[in-house]
Amino acid sequence: MYTNMVLGVSRTDDLDTIRAAVNDWVEGHVPEHWRQAAADGRAAIRAVRPRSDYEAWYPTFAASGMAVATWPVAYGGLDLTVDQARAIEGVIGPLNLGRLNPLGLHNAAPPLFAYGTEEQRLRYLPPIVRNEERWCQLFSEPGAGSDLASLAMRAEVDGDEWVLTGQKVWSTWAHRSEFAICLARTDPDATKRKGISYFLVDLASPGVDVRELKHMGGEVDFNEVWFEEVRVPAFNVVGAVNDGWRVAGATLAGERQMVAGSGSGGVDRIGGSGSDRLLSAIGDVDPSLRDRVMGLHSEERIRSWTNARVRATVKAGGTPGPAASIGKVHQGQLNQHLQLAACDLLGPAANAWDGDWLEMPYEVKGMIRSRANTIEGGTTEINKNVLGEKVLGLPREPDPHHGAPWKEVPR
Numbered sequence: 074m075y076t077n078m079v080l081g082v083s084r085t086d087d088l089d090t091i092r093a094a095v096n097d098w099v100e101g102h103v104p105e106h107w108r109q110a111a112a113d114g115r116a117a118i119r120a121v122r123p124r125s126d127y128e129a130w131y132p133t134f135a136a137s138g139m140a141v142a143t144w145p146v147a148y149g150g151l152d153l154t155v156d157q158a159r160a161i162e163g164v165i166g167p168l169n170l171g172r173l174n175p176l177g178l179h180n181a182a183p184p185l186f187a188y189g190t191e192e193q194r195l196r197y198l199p200p201i202v203r204n205e206e207r208w209c210q211l212f213s214e215p216g217a218g219s220d221l222a223s224l225a226m227r228a229e230v231d232g233d234e235w236v237l238t239g240q241k242v243w244s245t246w247a248h249r250s251e252f253a254i255c256l257a258r259t260d261p262d263a264t265k266r267k268g269i270s271y272f273l274v275d276l277a278s279p280g281v282d283v284r285e286l287k288h289m290g291g292e293v294d295f296n297e298v299w300f301e302e303v304r305v306p307a308f309n310v311v312g313a314v315n316d317g318w319r320v321a322g323a324t325l326a327g328e329r330q331m332v333a334g335s336g337s338g339g340v341d342r343i344g345g346s347g348s349d350r351l352l353s354a355i356g357d358v359d360p361s362l363r364d365r366v367m368g369l370h371s372e373e374r375i376r377s378w379t380n381a382r383v384r385a386t387v388k389a390g391g392t393p394g395p396a397a398s399i400g401k402v403h404q405g406q407l408n409q410h411l412q413l414a415a416c417d418l419l420g421p422a423a424n425a426w427d428g429d430w431l432e433m434p435y436e437v438k439g440m441i442r443s444r445a446n447t448i449e450g451g452t453t454e455i456n457k458n459v460l461g462e463k464v465l466g467l468p469r470e471p472d473p474h475h476g477a478p479w480k481e482v483p484r
């Protein structure tokens with residue numbers, strides 16, 4: 074039985090032993106002022122822990138294996154059971170030790186587990202856990218978003234390499250990533266879902282051009298990425314050639330889970346903050362606004378319990394499956410309602426502030442960012458289609474080009 078060298082625990086240890094080992098680790102490795110701030114909640118932690126400090130300290134956390142406690146040791150985890158991992162979370166949860174490299178953990182790792190070779194997992198998973206190789210996702214194209222399977226980036230084989238040419242868009246964090254998961258068309262004569270392959274691309278390769286895009290909050294989060302004859306080794310195809318659509322399913326389920334807040338990355342929402350912050354700021358407001366915030370608070374509690382159930386299923390070896398779409402649809406709308414309420418609580422200061430538009434209040438920034446929640450990771454409309462077809466068993470959306478080769482379908 075393997076015993077982890079840092080924590081000194083293994084699968085046979087009871088939960089109290091695990092908690093004691095984690096407590097020891099926390100005392101020896103988490104800076105004291107972070108621990109003290111944890112007693113006062115997440116906002117207090119954020120106040121004493123700038124992101125740069127957290128990133129500099131992160132290798133210590135990654136080396137403990139606790140970031141992915143149920144993963145095998147060879148991939149950077151601890152090979153612990155789901156219950157043991159939950160015991161760890163119980164101890165470290167209040168310290169708010171968020172996982173870095175969320176697209177590596179949620180989007181790149183699931184297909185590697187489901188369809189990758191052992192060599193691919195050993196090569197790519199440990200640097201994801203350590204945040205040494207950061208990942209982005211190159212799926213969407215100008216002509217292929219909701220209808221992703223119609224994508225046109227071309228990949229042609231040349232000896233033991235593939236040569237990729239085309240354009241991707243909305244590529245979150247491509248400007249600060251080392252690697253990308255990427256879908257490209259390897260057989261234009263096949264139907265649109267059959268001729269796609271799934272690639273792992275080193276963004277330092279010649280021919281890759283990453284161009285930043287600003288979103289309406291003013292920040293640069295995503296990019297256009299152009300490929301001009303980018304050479305990718307055959308080793309970096311995940312799953313079988315032309316079977317990339319199936320492989321992409323593992324990424325898309327992981328992504329929906331992350332956006333829904335049920336991923337393991339400790340991300341509760343993308344944009345703004347939760348109802349606890351609203352409650353602490355509520356003061357003496359109009360009763361109808363107070364009612365609204367309380368309603369949102371209840372809804373958020375329900376969301377977090379549902380997320381906990383999905384997380385437990387995943388940690389127990391299951392997949393979130395199409396049901397992840399329920400969380401995605403709910404969380405997207407809920408967060409938009411929360412961030413609008415935050416602006417209403419702020420009052421006139423949400424409409425006018427000193428300084429330029431980039432100095433907008435946190436609440437306004439959160440509200441603007443939350444508008445993307447019903448688009449990113451698949452739009453609400455598309456997720457409702459998934460729910461209708463895969464969960465409720467309703468008839469499929471009609472497709473007049475069903476069965477036609479991709480190259481004959483108008484785009």
Ligand SMILES: Cc1cc2nc3c(=O)[nH]c(=O)nc-3n(C[C@H](O)[C@H](O)[C@H](O)COP(=O)(O)OP(=O)(O)OC[C@H]3O[C@@H](n4cnc5c(N)ncnc54)[C@H](O)[C@@H]3O)c2cc1C
Nearest residue numbers: 210211212213218219243244245445448449450451452454
């Ligand atoms: C913040 C953000 C980050 C993103 N990050 C990434 C990333 O890292 N990597 C990546 O590959 N992509 C990323 N995306 C892209 C995202 O996946 C797409 O925007 C999304 O899938 C929608 O595609 P589209 O923008 O082309 O819209 P379209 O597909 O053109 O849709 C336009 C509208 O039509 C509706 N619609 C389309 N088809 C149907 C249908 N069949 N039934 C009902 N309604 C329909 C849609 O719901 C939408 O309202 C990101 C997007 C955002 C907003």
